[in-house]
Amino acid sequence: MAEERRKRSQRFYDYSLLFAIVFLTIFGLIMIYSASSYKAQIDHGNAAYFMIRQGAIAAVGLVGMIVISKLDYHWYAKVWKLGTVIVWILMLLVTFTPLGREYNGKKRWLGYESFSFQPSELVKILVIVALASMIVRYGKDIDRFAGKFRVMLLVLPLAMIVVLNNLSTGIIIVGIGFVMMFVASKEKWPYILCMAAAAFVLAFAGPIGKALTGMGILHDYQLGRINVWLDPESYSQEGGFQVLQGLYAIGSGGLFGKGLGQSIQKMGFVPEAQNDMIFSIICEELGLFGAVSLILIFMFMIYRFMVIASNAPDLFGSMLVVGVMGHIAIQVILNIAVVTNTIPNTGITLPFISYGGTSVLFLLIEMGMVLSVSNQIKLEK
Numbered sequence: 001m002a003e004e005r006r007k008r009s010q011r012f013y014d015y016s017l018l019f020a021i022v023f024l025t026i027f028g029l030i031m032i033y034s035a036s037s038y039k040a041q042i043d044h045g046n047a048a049y050f051m052i053r054q055g056a057i058a059a060v061g062l063v064g065m066i067v068i069s070k071l072d073y074h075w076y077a078k079v080w081k082l083g084t085v086i087v088w089i090l091m092l093l094v095t096f097t098p099l100g101r102e103y104n105g106k107k108r109w110l111g112y113e114s115f116s117f118q119p120s121e122l123v124k125i126l127v128i129v130a131l132a133s134m135i136v137r138y139g140k141d142i143d144r145f146a147g148k149f150r151v152m153l154l155v156l157p158l159a160m161i162v163v164l165n166n167l168s169t170g171i172i173i174v175g176i177g178f179v180m181m182f183v184a185s186k187e188k189w190p191y192i193l194c195m196a197a198a199a200f201v202l203a204f205a206g207p208i209g210k211a212l213t214g215m216g217i218l219h220d221y222q223l224g225r226i227n228v229w230l231d232p233e234s235y236s237q238e239g240g241f242q243v244l245q246g247l248y249a250i251g252s253g254g255l256f257g258k259g260l261g262q263s264i265q266k267m268g269f270v271p272e273a274q275n276d277m278i279f280s281i282i283c284e285e286l287g288l289f290g291a292v293s294l295i296l297i298f299m300f301m302i303y304r305f306m307v308i309a310s311n312a313p314d315l316f317g318s319m320l321v322v323g324v325m326g327h328i329a330i331q332v333i334l335n336i337a338v339v340t341n342t343i344p345n346t347g348i349t350l351p352f353i354s355y356g357g358t359s360v361l362f363l364l365i366e367m368g369m370v371l372s373v374s375n376q377i378k379l380e381k
Contacts, residue, residue, distance in 0.1 A: 068368030128323030179326030257287030
């Protein structure tokens with residue numbers, strides 16, 4: 001018994017990452033209250049309505065994170081195939097059956113009004129675990145066409161069924177796979193070419209969007225998002241309103257902001273301010289100082305992921321952390337890029353900050369996985 005306690009005491013546990021996670025979660029609850037209090041008071045008669053709902057789920061998630069962080073992460077590799085079957089069943093149910101709940105024209109939720117969740121959030125975790133297992137299993141073969149094909153056979157069909165009702169999550173799923181394969185592969189040039197192609201598409205998004213719409217590949221509303229992105233002033237009544245109001249919020253915040261709770265744009269000017277556009281409210285209330293401070297905390301989190309990944313006991317643990325790191329980094333970058341109108345609006349939430357019970361719950365589960373890897377790192381004497 002004493003020997004077991006001695007071995008445990010020699011293991012590492014990343015308390016600095018844990019502090020960052022708890023801080024971001026609490027800060028997210030504060031900003032959700034600030035951004036949603038006006039809408040919540042009008043719609044629900046309780047200014048704290050959204051914060052209370054998010055707080056309850058976050059509390060469950062934090063407990064789950066601590067429990068998961070104490071488990072041996074290797075068992076994930078034994079259940080990912082079963083997880084794939086479960087995820088496919090859930091995605092088919094939400095997409096093609098009445099169990100799928102529709103909101104704002106999109107069927108993303110599974111369940112009933114009293115209890116529902118987004119299975120697409122579970123897909124992100126599955127992709128991370130499955131790719132980590134495949135990379136370990138195939139080893140050097142992951143650089144060969146057969147290895148890449150097997151990975152694409154797993155990731156792309158899942159991303160495609162998610163894209164039917166959730167383009168942004170589909171992009172994130174592909175991005176997670178891209179980051180993990182980039183890190184695992186010795187040959188980097190195919191991924192560099194992909195990044196160059198993505199930059200080309202972004203640079204010529206207007207003509208490409210029109211061509212794809214003419215071919216029936218893109219819908220008119222998707223082309224509309226591109227047009228809004230390129231010229232929001234000309235489309236202020238056709239989708240550009242939210243973008244412009246978000247930019248007004250960012251610009252009006254100045255260096256130190258108007259003060260917590262003092263946002264004007266949240267009073268109906270920025271629709272659903274507690275969701276995708278919450279970063280604009282942070283900029284308005286806390287200014288450039290608050291926005292940069294938040295970004296630095298996310299950068300610190302990414303740094304801790306890198307430390308854990310580089311010191312993980314094995315390749316599987318390292319790739320798990322790389323997958324979570326890719327997820328967080330992609331989602332933060334894309335959310336801020338959307339809010340600042342650097343890329344077209346794709347409806348991506350800001351991790352730990354935006355309102356969304358399913359999102360924060362599964363994010364905390366991912367954090368538990370990372371902490372479980374850190375807990376297996378043995379300290380050198």
